[in-house]
Amino acid sequence: MLMLVTQLGIAYMDKAQNVSVSVTGTGSGVGFSALTNGTADVCASSRDITESENLLFKEQSVTVRKIVIAYDRLHILVNSRNKVDSLTSQQVRDIFTGRIVNWKEVGGEDLPIVLVGRDLNSGTASYLQSHFLRGEDYSPMTLQLPTSYLVKRVIGENEGAIGYAGGNPKELTPLKEVAIRAVQLSAVQSPPDLPPDPLSRLLYLFTTDTQSPAISGLLSFILSEEGQTIIRENGFVGVNQ
Amino acid sequence: MNGREYSEPLAKLTFGIFAGLVGLMITAMLVLFVKESLPFLTDSAVFSLFDKHWTPISTQFSYYGILPLLAGSVLVTVTALLIAIPLGLMAGVYLAEIAGTRERELLKPTIELIAGLPTVLLGFAGFVLIVPLVKSLFGLSIGLTALTGAVVLAFMVLPTIITISDEALRAIPSSYKHAGLALGGGRLQTILKVSIPSAKRGILAAILLGFSRAIGETVIVVLLTGNSAQLSLHPFLPVRTITATIFGEIGGTVVGTTHYSALFTMGLILFLLALTCNTIAYRFLNRTVQL
Numbered sequence: 001m002l003m004l005v006t007q008l009g010i011a012y013m014d015k016a017q018n019v020s021v022s023v024t025g026t027g028s029g030v031g032f033s034a035l036t037n038g039t040a041d042v043c044a045s046s047r048d049i050t051e052s053e054n055l056l057f058k059e060q061s062v063t064v065r066k067i068v069i070a071y072d073r074l075h076i077l078v079n080s081r082n083k084v085d086s087l088t089s090q091q092v093r094d095i096f097t098g099r100i101v102n103w104k105e106v107g108g109e110d111l112p113i114v115l116v117g118r119d120l121n122s123g124t125a126s127y128l129q130s131h132f133l134r135g136e137d138y139s140p141m142t143l144q145l146p147t148s149y150l151v152k153r154v155i156g157e158n159e160g161a162i163g164y165a166g167g168n169p170k171e172l173t174p175l176k177e178v179a180i181r182a183v184q185l186s187a188v189q190s191p192p193d194l195p196p197d198p199l200s201r202l203l204y205l206f207t208t209d210t211q212s213p214a215i216s217g218l219l220s221f222i223l224s225e226e227g228q229t230i231i232r233e234n235g236f237v238g239v240n241q
Numbered sequence: 242m243n244g245r246e247y248s249e250p251l252a253k254l255t256f257g258i259f260a261g262l263v264g265l266m267i268t269a270m271l272v273l274f275v276k277e278s279l280p281f282l283t284d285s286a287v288f289s290l291f292d293k294h295w296t297p298i299s300t301q302f303s304y305y306g307i308l309p310l311l312a313g314s315v316l317v318t319v320t321a322l323l324i325a326i327p328l329g330l331m332a333g334v335y336l337a338e339i340a341g342t343r344e345r346e347l348l349k350p351t352i353e354l355i356a357g358l359p360t361v362l363l364g365f366a367g368f369v370l371i372v373p374l375v376k377s378l379f380g381l382s383i384g385l386t387a388l389t390g391a392v393v394l395a396f397m398v399l400p401t402i403i404t405i406s407d408e409a410l411r412a413i414p415s416s417y418k419h420a421g422l423a424l425g426g427g428r429l430q431t432i433l434k435v436s437i438p439s440a441k442r443g444i445l446a447a448i449l450l451g452f453s454r455a456i457g458e459t460v461i462v463v464l465l466t467g468n469s470a471q472l473s474l475h476p477f478l479p480v481r482t483i484t485a486t487i488f489g490e491i492g493g494t495v496v497g498t499t500h501y502s503a504l505f506t507m508g509l510i511l512f513l514l515a516l517t518c519n520t521i522a523y524r525f526l527n528r529t530v531q532l
Contacts, residue, residue, distance in 0.1 A: 027493050028493070029492060032493075032495075033492060033494075053495060119489030119490065120297070120489060120490045120493055121493035126298070129300070137301060140294065140296075141471050142469055143385060143468055143469050144468040157373065157384075158376075160383075161383070
C-alpha cells in the first residue's frame with residue numbers, strides 16, 4: 001500500500017500546484033500513531049481503525065474521517081518452484097500458526113516451510129491474523145520483515161518460503177518481477193452474511209483535518225477517475241466501478 | 242582592563258554550558274526511559290519478562306518475555322565479535338608493529354573509512370551478497386540467520402577494534418619491546434609475549450566498545466537476521482534482537498499501553514548494557530594512557 005499511496009501523492013503533486021505531499025512508511029499502526037501525534041495529516045491504512053486507536057482520538061475530542069479508497073485482495077504467496085498449487089484455508093492457518101512445518105504434509109516436497117511475514121506495525125499482518133487466522137497467533141518462527149517489498153523478495157529467493165502481501169502479487173517494484181506466485185485457495189467456505197472471501201479487504205485513508213483545501217483536494221483526486229486508474233494499475237480494485 | 246580578562250571566563254562559561262548540556266541530555270534520556278518503563282515494571286505483566294515467548298499483541302495471552310530477544314542480541318553480537326576480534330587484533334598488530342610508515346598512512350584512513358559508512362549501506366550490501374552466500378554455503382532453507390547478521394556486524398565493528406588496539410599497542414613504551422628483543426626474543430615472540438600482554442587493557446577496551454556498538458546496531462540486524470522471535474542460540478537460525486523488536490513495534494503501538502511501556506523497558510535494558518560496557522572500556526583506556 002505504501003507503493004500505491006506514494007504514486008498517488010506524486011501524481012497529485014504534479015496536478016495540483018503549490019501542494020507538497022510527503023509519504024512515509026511503514027505499517028498502518030505507524031500511520032495511526034502519526035495521526036494521533038499530529039505528525040501526519042492523512043493516514044493510509046490497510047486495516048480499519050482499532051477500538052483503542054479510536055479511543056485516543058475521542059480523548060483528544062478529534063473527529064476522524066474514514067475514506068475507503070480501494071478494494072484489495074491479499075495473496076498467499078509461494079516461490080514459483082514450489083510444486084504445491086493449492087491449499088485449503090485450514091492448511092494455510094495451520095502453516096502460519098506453526099502446526100504444519102514441512103511442505104510434504106500438504107502434498108509438496110520434503111522441504112521445511114519458511115514463514116515470511118511482516119512486523120507488528122503492519123496492517124496486513126493484523127488483518128490476516130484477525131480475519132483469516134481467527135485470532136490465533138503467528139508461529140514464533142515467522143520472519144518479521146519491515147516491508148512487503150522484502151517479503152516478496154525473500155519468498156522469491158527461497159524455495160520453501162510462504163508469505164502474504166496485498167496488491168499485485170507479481171510486482172516487486174516497478175523495476176523487477178520476482179519468482180513468486182499466489183496459491184489458489186481451495187474449498188473456501190463463504191457464508192452469506194460474510195464477505196465472500198476472507199482475504200478481501202478494504203484500503204482506507206483516515207484524516208482529522210476536513211478543512212484544508214490541500215487535503216480535500218488530495219482525497220477527491222484519489223477518488224477521481226485519474227486516481228482510481230493509478231489504483232487499478234497497481235493491482236487493486238477501484239471503488240467507483 | 243583589556244578584552245582578555247572578559248573573554249577567558251566567557252569562553253570557559255560557554256564551553257562549560259555545552260559540555261554540561263551533553264551530560265544533561267544523557268541524564269534526561271535515562272529519566273525518560275525509566276519513566277516510560279515504570280508502568281510495565283509495576284504491572285503484573287512484568288512477571289512474564291523472563292518468559293520464553295514475546296507475543297505482545299496476541300489475542301490470546303500477551304507474553305512479554307525478553308529471553309528470545311536477549312538471546313538473539315547476545316548470539317548475534319558474540320558471533321560478530323568472535324569473527325571480528327581475531328581479525329581486528331591481527332590487523333591492529335600489523336599496523337602498530339609491522340607496517341612501515343607509508344603503509345600505515347595508507348591503511349589507517351582506509352580502515353577508518355569503514356567506520357564512517359552508513360550502516361544501512363552495509364545492511365543492504367549484506368542482503369544482496371551475504372544472505373545468498375550463507376544460504377548456499379551451509380545448505381540452509383533461508384539465508385536470513387544470526388550468522389548472516391553477525392558477519393556484517395563484524396565488518397562494522399572491525400575499525401573500532403583495529404584502531405583502538407593499534408593505539409593501545411603504540412602506547413607501550415618502546416623500552417618494553419627493546420627489552421624483549423634484547424633478551425633474545427624474536428619479533429613474533431616479542432609481539433605475543435610482551436606487546437599484546439602489556440596492551441591487554443586497551444585491547445579489552447576495544448572489544449567492549451565493539452560489543453556495545455554491535456549490540457546497539459539496528460538496521461543491519463533488521464535486514465539480515467530474519468527477526469523471528471524464537472528462543473535459540475543456533476547461529477544458522479533466524480533470530481530477533483532487542484533493537485529489531487523496538488524498531489519493528491514502537492511505531493505501531495498505542496502510547497500508554499503495556500506493550501509501549503514494555504518496549505521502553507527493552508530500551509532501558511539496552512541503554513544500561515551499553516552504558517556499562519562503555520564505562521568499563523573508558524576506564525581501561527585511561528589506565529592504558531597512564532602507562
